Amino acid sequence: xxxxxxxxxxxxxxxxxxESIIKRARADGLLDLxxxxxxxxxxxxxxxxxDKPFGGGPGMLLKPEPIFEAVEQIARDHTxxxxxxxxxxxxxxxxxxxxxxxxHLLLICGSYEGFDERVREALAxxxxxxxxxxxxxxxxxxxxxxxxxxRLLPGVLGDDESSHDxxxxxxxLEYPQYTRPADxxxxxxxxxxxxxNHAEIEKWRLEQAKKxxxxxxPGLTNGQRGDGVLG
Numbered sequence: 001x002x003x004x005x006x007x008x009x010x011x012x013x014x015x016x017x018x019e020s021i022i023k024r025a026r027a028d029g030l031l032d033l034x035x036x037x038x039x040x041x042x043x044x045x046x047x048x049x050x051d052k053p054f055g056g057g058p059g060m061l062l063k064p065e066p067i068f069e070a071v072e073q074i075a076r077d078h079t080x081x082x083x084x085x086x087x088x089x090x091x092x093x094x095x096x097x098x099x100x101x102x103x104h105l106l107l108i109c110g111s112y113e114g115f116d117e118r119v120r121e122a123l124a125x126x127x128x129x130x131x132x133x134x135x136x137x138x139x140x141x142x143x144x145x146x147x148x149x150x151r152l153l154p155g156v157l158g159d160d161e162s163s164h165d166x167x168x169x170x171x172x173l174e175y176p177q178y179t180r181p182a183d184x185x186x187x188x189x190x191x192x193x194x195x196x197n198h199a200e201i202e203k204w205r206l207e208q209a210k211k212x213x214x215x216x217x218p219g220l221t222n223g224q225r226g227d228g229v230l231g
Contacts, residue, residue, distance in 0.1 A: 041066040059113035084138030088127030100152035109138030
């Protein structure tokens, strides 16, 4: 998969995307990731990317010219262009699976008071939000999307079954997990997990996943979209 990111703050991506699973995916050629500075697509002396909104109001808006030029240079016929914005649809595990099937994503990070509306109307295939809260810019949401999508790519986790039983994979939170020692300071691992009876273990895990989901995220068991929220 190829992912391009258009941002005002490319340096923010250097640490998180050069470690762990993302680093291995890039090294193995499973993820082709490129970070682009929006200012590289400006042509004035001050490399201006924003301006005051028509009609007045607080803050500044990202201008259409550099974004249009960047998308026209980076995107191809099969590219899915995504805006990271609080006005987007909720990002979820289901959306991550949807995006993981795409060959090329172009993530455009919002900043200031957002985008000139013509960017939304003419360029965006989709808009995503990772939560109902306000962040300084769209760099962190872009990293969240990249991480969630990358781990779903075939071969990235080594054992592709690893992503199948994670939280939200089946509309449930993940069941409790334990490792050695079996007794730690009087806190014991449930006997069923030590029994070797795989049918009973699977039954217990499903029951615990349902119980945890009902207690912590009742919206999931009520048929609501719970495999992720807005940002």
